[in-house]
Amino acid sequence: MKIDIDKLKKIVGGDNVSDDVADLYVYSSDASVHQALPSAIVRPQSIEQVQKIMRYANKNKIPIVPRGAGSGTSGHTVPIDGGIILDMKQMNRILEISPEDMLVRVEPGVVDDDLNRALKPYGLFYPPAPASSRIATIGGEIAANASGVRSVKYGATRDYVLGMKVVLANGKLVNLGSNTRVHSSGYQLERLIVGSEGTLGVVVEATMGIRPLPKFRCLGVTNFDKLEDAGNAISDIISSGSQPSMLELMDKIGIIAVNKAMDLNLPEVAAIIMFEADGNVKKAVDFEIDKMKKICEKHNGTGIELSYDVAERTRLFSGRKKLFASLSKYKEGIICTDLADDMGVPNSKIAVTAKKINEIAERNNVIMAVYGHCGSGVIHTKIMLDPKKKSQWKDAEKVIEELYDYVHSVGGVTSAEHGIGLSKAPPWKKARGDIIPMMRSIKKALDPNNILNPHKIMDAPDDWVGATNLRYKVG
Amino acid sequence: MGLLGKIFYIREKGNNFKRSKKWEGELNKCIRCGYCYELCPLFKTNNWESDTPRGKLLLIYGMITGEIEPTQGIVDKIFQCFYCKNCSDNCSAGVPVTDILTDARADLIEAGFEVEGTIVKVDEDLCSVCGVCVPVCKYEALSIEEKGKDQHEIIVDKVECRGCGLCVSACPSGAISQKDGCEITLPELHMKVSNLLKENKDMKAIVFCCNWSLFPGMQLSESPTLVKTPYGLIVSMCSGRVAPELVLNAFEEGAWGVMVAGCPPEECDHDGNYKTRRRLVLLKNVLKELNIEPERIKLDWFSTGESAKLSKAIDDFVKKLEKLGPIKKMEASKKFGG
Ligand SMILES: Cc1cc2nc3c(=O)[nH]c(=O)nc-3n(C[C@H](O)[C@H](O)[C@H](O)COP(=O)(O)OP(=O)(O)OC[C@H]3O[C@@H](n4cnc5c(N)ncnc54)[C@H](O)[C@@H]3O)c2cc1C
Ligand code: SF4
Numbered sequence: 001m002k003i004d005i006d007k008l009k010k011i012v013g014g015d016n017v018s019d020d021v022a023d024l025y026v027y028s029s030d031a032s033v034h035q036a037l038p039s040a041i042v043r044p045q046s047i048e049q050v051q052k053i054m055r056y057a058n059k060n061k062i063p064i065v066p067r068g069a070g071s072g073t074s075g076h077t078v079p080i081d082g083g084i085i086l087d088m089k090q091m092n093r094i095l096e097i098s099p100e101d102m103l104v105r106v107e108p109g110v111v112d113d114d115l116n117r118a119l120k121p122y123g124l125f126y127p128p129a130p131a132s133s134r135i136a137t138i139g140g141e142i143a144a145n146a147s148g149v150r151s152v153k154y155g156a157t158r159d160y161v162l163g164m165k166v167v168l169a170n171g172k173l174v175n176l177g178s179n180t181r182v183h184s185s186g187y188q189l190e191r192l193i194v195g196s197e198g199t200l201g202v203v204v205e206a207t208m209g210i211r212p213l214p215k216f217r218c219l220g221v222t223n224f225d226k227l228e229d230a231g232n233a234i235s236d237i238i239s240s241g242s243q244p245s246m247l248e249l250m251d252k253i254g255i256i257a258v259n260k261a262m263d264l265n266l267p268e269v270a271a272i273i274m275f276e277a278d279g280n281v282k283k284a285v286d287f288e289i290d291k292m293k294k295i296c297e298k299h300n301g302t303g304i305e306l307s308y309d310v311a312e313r314t315r316l317f318s319g320r321k322k323l324f325a326s327l328s329k330y331k332e333g334i335i336c337t338d339l340a341d342d343m344g345v346p347n348s349k350i351a352v353t354a355k356k357i358n359e360i361a362e363r364n365n366v367i368m369a370v371y372g373h374c375g376s377g378v379i380h381t382k383i384m385l386d387p388k389k390k391s392q393w394k395d396a397e398k399v400i401e402e403l404y405d406y407v408h409s410v411g412g413v414t415s416a417e418h419g420i421g422l423s424k425a426p427p428w429k430k431a432r433g434d435i436i437p438m439m440r441s442i443k444k445a446l447d448p449n450n451i452l453n454p455h456k457i458m459d460a461p462d463d464w465v466g467a468t469n470l471r472y473k474v475g
Numbered sequence: 476m477g478l479l480g481k482i483f484y485i486r487e488k489g490n491n492f493k494r495s496k497k498w499e500g501e502l503n504k505c506i507r508c509g510y511c512y513e514l515c516p517l518f519k520t521n522n523w524e525s526d527t528p529r530g531k532l533l534l535i536y537g538m539i540t541g542e543i544e545p546t547q548g549i550v551d552k553i554f555q556c557f558y559c560k561n562c563s564d565n566c567s568a569g570v571p572v573t574d575i576l577t578d579a580r581a582d583l584i585e586a587g588f589e590v591e592g593t594i595v596k597v598d599e600d601l602c603s604v605c606g607v608c609v610p611v612c613k614y615e616a617l618s619i620e621e622k623g624k625d626q627h628e629i630i631v632d633k634v635e636c637r638g639c640g641l642c643v644s645a646c647p648s649g650a651i652s653q654k655d656g657c658e659i660t661l662p663e664l665h666m667k668v669s670n671l672l673k674e675n676k677d678m679k680a681i682v683f684c685c686n687w688s689l690f691p692g693m694q695l696s697e698s699p700t701l702v703k704t705p706y707g708l709i710v711s712m713c714s715g716r717v718a719p720e721l722v723l724n725a726f727e728e729g730a731w732g733v734m735v736a737g738c739p740p741e742e743c744d745h746d747g748n749y750k751t752r753r754r755l756v757l758l759k760n761v762l763k764e765l766n767i768e769p770e771r772i773k774l775d776w777f778s779t780g781e782s783a784k785l786s787k788a789i790d791d792f793v794k795k796l797e798k799l800g801p802i803k804k805m806e807a808s809k810k811f812g813g
Binding site for chain 1: 499500503504505506507508509510512513522523524525527529530533534537540542543546548549551552566567568569
């Protein structure tokens with residue numbers, strides 16, 4: 001693929017374009033198992049620059065892959081067809097904080113935690129907060145419809161998108177949505193961009209809703225001797241009408257891993273639940289916490305610890321926050337791979353799904369951790385294996401297929417929050433073949449030359465293992 | 476790489492990266508989450524992912540598995556690091572980022588690459604071989620070696636040099652330097668001070684902040700953009716790098732006061748804070764001579780995790796400066812350096 005590097009340098013400046021192998025190799029992967037080399041990295045600083053890049057790419061049919069922090073877990077930003085990685089991290093200004101209208105206007109490269117640090121002095125916060133909020137960008141969160149620990153009460157990214165500016169494949173700038181909290185004025189096109197994984201347009205500015213920071217937060221931690229009991233407690237808390245601001249699960253594998261990684265000394269029981277309530281009236285928070293505590297006890301939850309103290313809450317939660325990477329410490333010789341990942345199931349199916357995951361793993365001799373923002377139905381699994389052994393990848397493939405078949409059979413979804421990308425495309429396509437033609441029509445209408453993050457989601461290869469090189473040296 | 480290096484590299488290919496190869500298992504443990512670059516000062520400056528710890532690990536993995544061959548561009552990236560270890564401290568997969576980096580550096584030097592990055596270099600013409608720098612370096616990266624009969628020179632061990640730059644500020648002849656581009660050289664720090672004070676006319680204090688112990692905490696309590704603070708924060712690597720002219724330059728550019736925040740003497744990785752203390756005592760005396768209140772310079776120690784204490788100390792310092800008001804105009808003859 002011939003890319004005119006000089007032309008790109010004229011658009012964004014010499015320091016913001018690279019075709020050095022040092023950069024190409026680094027930008028060839030994200031937090032997934034995939035890897036493919038781009039042909040150039042370009043770092044735009046303004047909307048006009050993005051428009052010019054898109055015009056050039058569209059004319060020359062060069063793939064463009066927008067990239068935020070590259071924390072995507074399913075190969076979203078891995079440039080399967082090569083082309084240009086559009087690194088959006090330089091467009092990272094907070095343009096407006098409006099406590100009057102309860103909104104912020106930001107460039108897409110703003111890091112989630114930075115936004116929350118800026119909002120704190122106003123007594124406000126931006127709630128979706130994925131566990132990766134320390135590096136994940138608002139643009140990446142919109143494109144993946146990220147959610148997080150507080151989504152059980154506050155919802156996912158899509159619930160905060162009011163409006164956005166998007167540069168389309170042909171370089172045209174469109175202004176979608178509004179500045180108002182509600183609108184019923186035509187198609188909700190801003191919502192179409194949410195979860196589009198960089199395939200429909202480049203988000204260059206976003207107007208997002210914000211919320212007042214609650215005065216009180218109380219966190220509870222409970223231990224369970226059976227994973228199923230923990231699952232039932234979670235379902236019960238939700239269906240009882242409780243309003244947790246966080247409801248997280250961590251299984252024994254996760255507990256052992258964080259103990260090893262962080263010396264946390266957590267009891268190595270079958271599962272731990274973390275539940276939180278927040279609000280401006282302490283009595284109301286106490287009420288919610290007490291209600292959840294009783295439900296946990298009913299399901300054999302023991303050793304309940306409660307805390308309002310920020311430092312203590314941070315300590316109690318730190319294991320969950322850093323669980324994903326800690327899993328690589330679970331056992332010598334095996335490492336954590338981002339496979340299976342983040343299915344979503346109906347509230348009533350949490351316990352049975354958790355149990356089923358254990359059963360499938362055991363039957364296939366595969367180690368799999370179960371955790372997640374289970375209060376909102378998100379079940380994370382990670383497969384731990386020796387990446388050098390080909391046979392283990394084969395086992396993983398089998399387990400993944402079986403797992404997704406089960407999740408879909410109970411009315412669940414392939415991905416609850418991380419997106420489809422490459423790794424999850426085969427099971428998703430199997431389950432949602434019905435909507436693929438409609439999605440392809442939308443893609444064709446907005447990006448007729450198929451330059452925006454091509455061959456992802458509905459157009460991704462059917463075999464995830466062979467979709468790209470695996471980023472591990474196998475064999 | 477020079478021609479000789481290339482020949483050597485190709486001939487020795489099977490044997491290359493013998494040190495780094497032992498880390499393959501650890502490199503596989505990296506889930507590439509990127510958490511390690513949240514607090515990476517180099518990434519904050521350059522904003523290229525190839526400057527992040529995750530990026531460096533990827534490059535090393537690529538080289539040891541034979542997916543990529545080392546190039547000068549890759550070598551330049553591998554040799555840019557200040558060893559603050561914010562990355563390994565932040566990695567719950569337990570990847571020993573800087574240990575892996577050190578071995579990769581040794582392998583690349585052995586393969587004949589020319590390296591610079593954040594490593595210091597000594598200008599032979601300026602160096603009097605007084606040896607002041609040698610004990611300053613806690614990593615024993617500097618030594619006096621015999622060059623010829625009765626001739627000596629300072630040699631830099633490019634694997635051991637951590638790029639802290641303490642020797643740069645200790646050398647009385649100004650013979651030691653580091654490459655521009657990572658915002659740590661004296662001219663770059665001067666520029667940062669000037670820009671901060673120009674951008675925000677209400678800024679009262681410049682705070683030099685140690686990267687090793689304080690930056691992570693500060694970063695976590697800082698409010699970026701929009702919220703204009705009455706102080707400007709500059710990460711100066713070790714507090715021992717805050718040269719007197721940097722402090723005086725801040726006053727000249729309009730700061731009402733300068734605070735240097737370092738880690739407690741016994742906790743400093745480089746023993747740089749002892750040097751800062753001595754220097755700032757002398758500087759305060761200079762201020763007195765110039766009829767400027769010495770309390771406009773403040774030095775304080777903070778441990779990692781004491782961001783709340785640091786924030787309060789900065790607030791108190793700013794309040795004090797607001798009471799003192801701006802520095803009264805000096806007669807030309809009394810200007811710094813005048
Ligand atoms: C340790 C870890 C924990 C995680 N925890 C969570 C979690 O709790 N919840 C959750 O939802 N996710 C989680 N994730 C997944 C990931 O962090 C999120 O998907 C996040 O939203 C990605 O943001 P990013 O900036 O890294 O985007 P990237 O990974 O760079 O990109 C993600 C997608 O967005 C597109 N994109 C990026 N910027 C733009 C733009 N400006 N315009 C158009 N498209 C764009 C890309 O093309 C890509 O398809 C986690 C990941 C890791 C590694
Ligand atoms: S080194 Fe650790 S923190 Fe950095 S990307 Fe790898 S796992 Fe994440």
